[in-house]
Amino acid sequence: MNSTLKWKAISVATVVLICLYGLIGLPDFPKSLSMLKQNFTQRIKLGLDLQGGTHMILQVQVNEALRQDTAVLADDIMKKLAAKNISSDQPILVSDTQLKISNVPPDRIADFRATAGDYAQTWDLSPAPGELNGYLLTMRQSQIVAVQDRTMTQSVETIRRRVDELGLTEPVVTPYGQGDNEIIVELPGESDPIRAREVIQAGGQLEIRYVPDPTPYPSQAAAISAKNGILPAGTELLPGTAAASGGQPEAGESWYIVDRVPIVTGRDLRDAEPARNTQRPPYFMVNFRLTVEAGRRFGPFTESHINQYMGIILDHRVQTVAVIKGRIEDSGELEGSYTEEQANDQALILRAGALPASIKYLAERTVGPSLGADSIRHGFQASITSLLVVLIFMVVYYRSAGVNAVIALLLNLVILLAALAYFEAALSLPGIAGVILTIGMGVDSNVLIFERIREELRGGKAPASAVDLGFKRAFLTIIDTHVTTVVSAAFLGLMGTGPVRGFAITLVIGLVANLFTSVYVSRLIFDWHLAKAPRQAELSI
Amino acid sequence: MNFFKQVDLNWMGKAKYFVSLSLTLLAIGVVATIYNGGPTYGIDFKGGTLVTVRFAKPLNEDSIRKDLEGKGLGQITVQTLHDITNPSVNDVVIGLEVKDDSEQSLDAGKMTIIQALQQSFPAPEAGKQDFNTVTASELSDALVQRDPLGLGLSAGDRYKQVAQQLIDFRNKNRNGIVADLGDLSNAGVAPQVVAAVRAAYYPGPLVVEDAQIVGPKVGGELRKQAVYVTLYALGGMLLYIALRFAGDALLRAGGSGGESSGAIEWFLRLIDKGIFGIAAVVAVFHDVLITIGLFSLFHRYFEISLTVIAALLTLVGYSMNDTIVIFDRIRENIRLMRREPFPDIVNRSINQTLSRTILTSGLTFLTVLVLFVMGGPALRSFSFALVIGIVVGTYSSFGIAAPLVVAWNHWRGPKATLVTGSAAGNKPGQVRRVPA
Numbered sequence: 001m002n003s004t005l006k007w008k009a010i011s012v013a014t015v016v017l018i019c020l021y022g023l024i025g026l027p028d029f030p031k032s033l034s035m036l037k038q039n040f041t042q043r044i045k046l047g048l049d050l051q052g053g054t055h056m057i058l059q060v061q062v063n064e065a066l067r068q069d070t071a072v073l074a075d076d077i078m079k080k081l082a083a084k085n086i087s088s089d090q091p092i093l094v095s096d097t098q099l100k101i102s103n104v105p106p107d108r109i110a111d112f113r114a115t116a117g118d119y120a121q122t123w124d125l126s127p128a129p130g131e132l133n134g135y136l137l138t139m140r141q142s143q144i145v146a147v148q149d150r151t152m153t154q155s156v157e158t159i160r161r162r163v164d165e166l167g168l169t170e171p172v173v174t175p176y177g178q179g180d181n182e183i184i185v186e187l188p189g190e191s192d193p194i195r196a197r198e199v200i201q202a203g204g205q206l207e208i209r210y211v212p213d214p215t216p217y218p219s220q221a222a223a224i225s226a227k228n229g230i231l232p233a234g235t236e237l238l239p240g241t242a243a244a245s246g247g248q249p250e251a252g253e254s255w256y257i258v259d260r261v262p263i264v265t266g267r268d269l270r271d272a273e274p275a276r277n278t279q280r281p282p283y284f285m286v287n288f289r290l291t292v293e294a295g296r297r298f299g300p301f302t303e304s305h306i307n308q309y310m311g312i313i314l315d316h317r318v319q320t321v322a323v324i325k326g327r328i329e330d331s332g333e334l335e336g337s338y339t340e341e342q343a344n345d346q347a348l349i350l351r352a353g354a355l356p357a358s359i360k361y362l363a364e365r366t367v368g369p370s371l372g373a374d375s376i377r378h379g380f381q382a383s384i385t386s387l388l389v390v391l392i393f394m395v396v397y398y399r400s401a402g403v404n405a406v407i408a409l410l411l412n413l414v415i416l417l418a419a420l421a422y423f424e425a426a427l428s429l430p431g432i433a434g435v436i437l438t439i440g441m442g443v444d445s446n447v448l449i450f451e452r453i454r455e456e457l458r459g460g461k462a463p464a465s466a467v468d469l470g471f472k473r474a475f476l477t478i479i480d481t482h483v484t485t486v487v488s489a490a491f492l493g494l495m496g497t498g499p500v501r502g503f504a505i506t507l508v509i510g511l512v513a514n515l516f517t518s519v520y521v522s523r524l525i526f527d528w529h530l531a532k533a534p535r536q537a538e539l540s541i
Numbered sequence: 542m543n544f545f546k547q548v549d550l551n552w553m554g555k556a557k558y559f560v561s562l563s564l565t566l567l568a569i570g571v572v573a574t575i576y577n578g579g580p581t582y583g584i585d586f587k588g589g590t591l592v593t594v595r596f597a598k599p600l601n602e603d604s605i606r607k608d609l610e611g612k613g614l615g616q617i618t619v620q621t622l623h624d625i626t627n628p629s630v631n632d633v634v635i636g637l638e639v640k641d642d643s644e645q646s647l648d649a650g651k652m653t654i655i656q657a658l659q660q661s662f663p664a665p666e667a668g669k670q671d672f673n674t675v676t677a678s679e680l681s682d683a684l685v686q687r688d689p690l691g692l693g694l695s696a697g698d699r700y701k702q703v704a705q706q707l708i709d710f711r712n713k714n715r716n717g718i719v720a721d722l723g724d725l726s727n728a729g730v731a732p733q734v735v736a737a738v739r740a741a742y743y744p745g746p747l748v749v750e751d752a753q754i755v756g757p758k759v760g761g762e763l764r765k766q767a768v769y770v771t772l773y774a775l776g777g778m779l780l781y782i783a784l785r786f787a788g789d790a791l792l793r794a795g796g797s798g799g800e801s802s803g804a805i806e807w808f809l810r811l812i813d814k815g816i817f818g819i820a821a822v823v824a825v826f827h828d829v830l831i832t833i834g835l836f837s838l839f840h841r842y843f844e845i846s847l848t849v850i851a852a853l854l855t856l857v858g859y860s861m862n863d864t865i866v867i868f869d870r871i872r873e874n875i876r877l878m879r880r881e882p883f884p885d886i887v888n889r890s891i892n893q894t895l896s897r898t899i900l901t902s903g904l905t906f907l908t909v910l911v912l913f914v915m916g917g918p919a920l921r922s923f924s925f926a927l928v929i930g931i932v933v934g935t936y937s938s939f940g941i942a943a944p945l946v947v948a949w950n951h952w953r954g955p956k957a958t959l960v961t962g963s964a965a966g967n968k969p970g971q972v973r974r975v976p977a
Contacts, residue, residue, distance in 0.1 A: 049919070057759055059758070177762060178762075180762075191676070192676075193752075361646070361647040361648075361756070362647070362756040362758050362759045363647070363754060363755045363756050363759040364647060364648060364752070364754045365751075365752065365753045365754070366749070366751070367750070367751050368595075368717060368748060368749065368750040368751065369712050369717070370595070370712045370713075370716055370717025370718075370748070370750060371593070371595075371717070371750040371751050373712060373713060374624075374627065374630075374716070374917065375917060375919060377627075378915060378916055378917030378919075378920075379916070381915050382911055382912050382915040382916045382917075385911045385915060386907070386908035386912065389908065389911060390907070390908060393904065393907075396542060397542045397543075397900075398542075399542075429916075429917070429919050429920060430848050430851070430920070430923065433912060433916065433920055433923060436908050436909075436911070436912050436916075437855070437905075437909070437927075439908055440904055440905035440906075440907070440908030440909060441859070441905055443901070443904050443905075444901040444904070444905065447897060447900045447901050448897055448901070451896050451897045451900070454543070455893075477865075477866055477869060480785075480862065480865050480866075481862040481865075481866070483781065484778065484781060484858040484859070484861040484862055485858035485859055485862070486858075487774070487778060487858060488774045488777070488778065488854040488855055488857055489855060489858070490777075491770055491773045491774040491854070492770055492774065492851050492854060492855075495766065495769060495770045495773060496766065496770055496847065496851065497766070499847075499848055500770075500847045500848055500850075503848065503851050504851065507855065
C-alpha cells in the first residue's frame with residue numbers, strides 16, 4: 001500500500017515539476033527572482049486586449065485577379081485571331097470570368113473554334129445566347145478555384161512578409177473565415193493602425209503596360225480632346241504621381257493614356273533592389289527582376305516596341321513612363337527621384353512581393369497599451385480575490401480536508417497556466433474569466449466528494465471506507481458535471497474566434513485538469529493522511 | 542462546520558412560489574423587450590464604430606455630444622465609463638452606427654470623431670508633437686537629436702532607456718495620459734531631459750485607448766457564427782441528455798378506462814419516456830429566457846456580444862448539472878423508498894443534495910460576483926449574464942424541473958409507474974408503482 005502511494009506521489013510530483021518548468025524554467029533556467037518573473041511573463045502569451053496592438057480583418061478582392069486573367073485572354077485571343085485574319089469584333093468582358101466575341105464570320109467558324117481550342121483547358125467555349133455569330137468564353141470552375149487559391153496564398157505570404165518587416169514580436173497573418181477570401185492580421189504592440197495599413201497596402205498592385213502616348217496631360221478632359229474626343233481602342237486614362245514625368249514635381253495632376261491590359265503584373269515579380277541612379281547622381285532607383293515565364297512575354301513585347309514607351313504602374317498610378325531602349329527579358333528599373341530611404345522602402349515593398357489583388361478592410365481594432373495594462377490589472381485582481389474567497393471558505397468549512405482542496409485547486413491552476421504556455425495559446429480577458437470560472441466550477445468537485453464523505457461518516461462508516469465510498473460514488477456525478485460544461489465550451493472553442501475562443505480554451509483545459517487534481521491528487525492526499533494516522537482516528541472534514 | 546444538518550423541507554409544496562417567481566421574471570423580461578425593443582447588441586453583432594477616448598481632464602458628456610453633432614456622423618452614442626478600481630481615469634465611449642458605404646474607408650467615422658474632439662481643445666503650439674501619443678522609438682529619436690544630457694554621438698542606447706522610462710511612467714503610472722509635462726519630473730529622469738521634452742512636445746488632451754470598427758460584412762458573419770455556435774452547442778447538449786436519460790421512463794401501466802385515442806396516447810407515452818430530459822431542457826430554456834429578459838430590462842448598462850453568448854452557453858451546461866444531480870438522486874431514491882408518494886421521494890432527494898447544490902452554486906456565484914465587481918468594464922456584461930444565470934440556473938433545478946416531473950406524474954394518474962433504467966448503474970427493468 002505504501003509503495004503504491006509512493007509511486008502515485010512521484011507521478012504527481014513529476015507533473016508539477018513539468019508544469020513549473022514550462023512556466024518559469026524556459027527559455028533559460030532562472031537564477032534570480034527577476035529572471036523568474038521575466039520568464040513567466042514571456043511564457044504566457046498575452047492577447048491583443050491585454051498587451052495592446054492592432055487587429056484587422058481584410059478581404060482580398062480576388063475578382064480583380066480573375067478579371068486580369070480574363071483581360072489577358074482577351075488580348076491574346078485577339079492577336080491570334082488577327083494573325084489568322086478572322087475579322088470578329090473586339091472581345092468584350094461580360095464579367096470577371098467571361099468574354100464575349102461577336103460577329104465571327106460564319107465561314108471562318110472552324111478556324112475560330114480551333115483558335116479558341118488552344119484555351120480549352122481553362123476556358124469553355126459556348127455560343128452567345130441571342131446572337132447569331134457570337135460566342136462566349138467562360139473560365140472553368142476549376143480554374144476559378146485555382147486562381148482564387150493562388151491569389152489568396154500569395155496575398156497571405158506577401159502581407160506576412162511586409163508585416164514581418166515592421167519588426168513586431170509575433171505578428172499573425174492567416175486566412176480566416178468560411179472561404180470568403182478573408183485574412184486576419186494581428187500586430188501586437190503596434191498602436192498605429194494607419195502605419196500598419198500603409199505598410200500592408202502600399203504598393204498593392206504593380207503593372208507594366210504599353211503607353212501609346214507618353215505625353216502627360218493636365219486633366220482627363222485635355223487628354224480626351226487631344227485624341228479628338230475618343231480614346232484609342234483598348235486604352236484608358238490613369239493618373240500619374242508627381243515623379244512620373246521625369247522627376248520634376250508638378251503642381252497639379254497628370255494623366256496618361258495607357259493600355260488597359262498589362263504585360264506584366266505583380267505576380268510576375270521576383271526580386272527588387274535599390275541602386276544608385278547613375279544618370280541622376282543624388283537620386284536612387286529600384287532594379288527589379290521578373291519570373292522567367294513573364295520574361296518570355298516581356299521580351300517579345302519590348303523587342304517589338306523599341307523606341308516606344310512603357311509605363312510602370314503602382315496601384316493604378318503611373319510611376320514612371322520609360323522609353324524602351326532594347327529588348328528586356330526579365331529585368332527593369334524604377335527610376336524616379338527616390339532618396340536612399342525611399343528606394344529602400346520601395347524595393348522592400350516590391351520584394352515582399354506585390355499583392356496580386358487589392359485588399360479591402362472589413363474590421364479593425366486598436367487597443368492602446370494603457371488600456372491593456374488596465375485590463376491585466378482588472379483580471380489579476382479579480383483572479384486573486386476569487387481564489388482567496390474560495391480558499392478561505394474551503395478551509396473554514398472543511399477544516400483540513402479544506403486544505404486538501406486548496407492544494408488540489410492551486411495545482412489545477414498551475415497545470416492550466418502551464419498548458420497555456422506549452423500550447424502558446426494567447427491569454428485574453430475572457431480567457432482570464434475562464435480561469436476564474438475554473439476556480440469556481442473546479443471547487444464543485446471537491447465539495448461533491450467531501451459532502452459524500454461526510455454522509456458516509458454520518459452513516460457510521462470508518463474514515464478509510466468513507467473516503468473510498470465518497471470518491472467512488474461521487475466520481476460519476478463529477479464526470480457528468482464536467483462533461484456538460486466541457487461540451488458547450490468545446491463547441492465554442494471550435495467554432496468561435498478570438499476572445500470567445502480564448503475563454504472556451506481556458507475553461508476546457510481548466511476543467512479537464514480539474515478532473516485530474518480533484519480526483520487523483522485529492523485522493524492521494526487523503527490516502528496519505530490516512531496511512532500516517534492511527535487506525536480509527538477522526539477524519540478532519 | 543456544516544450549514545445543512547438534517548434539512549427536511551417540503552420543496553414540492555413550495556413549488557408554486559418558485560414557479561410564480563419565474564413567471565414574474567419572465568413577464569418582466571417580455572415587457573422590457575417590448576418596451577425597450579429588445580436587448581442592446583454589442584458591436585460584434587451590430588457593426589459600427591466604438592471609440593474609447595481617455596481625456597486628461599474630466600469632460601461633460603453633453604459637451605462632447607454637441608461637438609460631434611452635425612459632422613455628418615449619423616446616430617452617435619456617448620457614454621462615460623466608470624471604473625471603481627481606478628476612479629481617476631476619464632474615459633468616454635463614443636459609438637457610431639455602421640454605414641454601408643463602401644466608398645468611405647473603414648475608419649472614416651473614427652477619424653472624424655477624433656478630429657472633432659481635438660478641435661474643441663486649444664490648438665497646440667506650432668512645431669510641437671503630442672507627447673501622449675508618441676512611441677518609445679520616436680521619443681528616443683527626438684532625445685538623441687536634442688541630446689539634453691550632452692552624451693554625444695554614442696548616446697543611442699541611453700536615450701532608448703530614458704525614453705522607455707518616460708513612456709512606462711506615462712502608461713503605467715498616469716494611465717496613458719499626462720496632463721502637464723511638468724509631471725514628468727516624477728518619472729525619475731534628469732531635469733534636463735524633462736526640459737528637452739517640454740521644448741519639443743505638448744500634452745495632448747486626449748488619447749484613443751480603444752478603437753473598434755466592425756464593417757457590415759464582418760458584423761453579419763459574427764451574427765451567423767453566434768447562431769451556429771448556439772445551435773451546435775444546444776444540439777450537443779440535447780444529444781447528451783438523450784443518452785443520459787435514455788434508461789428512464791415514466792410509463793403508464795396498461796389501460797384502465799379513459800384511454801385517449803391511439804396517436805395522442807402514443808405521444809403521451811413518448812413524453813413519459815423522456816420526461817426527465819424534457820424537464821431538464823425546459824429548465825435550461827427558462828434560465829436563458831430570464832437572463833435575456835433581464836438584459837432587455839437593463840439594456841442601458843449591458844449588451845449582448847459574442848462573449849455574452851459564450852457565457853449563456855456555459856450556463857446551459859452548468860444549469861444542466863444541478864438538474865442532473867437531483868434527478869440522479871431521485872432515481873436512486875425510487876429504488877430505496879418504494880412505497881412512498883412520488884412528491885415525497887423528490888423532496889427527500891432535493892434535501893439530500895441540498896448542501897451540495899447550495900455550496901457549489903454559492904462558491905461559483907461568489908467567484909462570478911467578484912468578476913462582476915472587479916473584472917473591469919470589458920467583462921461587465923459577460924459577468925452579469927453569469928451572475929444572473931447561476932442563481933436562476935440553480936433554483937430552476939428544484940423549482941422548475943423537479944416540479945414539472947412531479948406534475949406530469951400526477952397528471953398521468955394513479956396508474957403511472959416509473960421504470961428506472963440501466964443508466965447510472967441501476968439494475969435494469971425494475972418496475973415500481975409510484976403513487977401520485
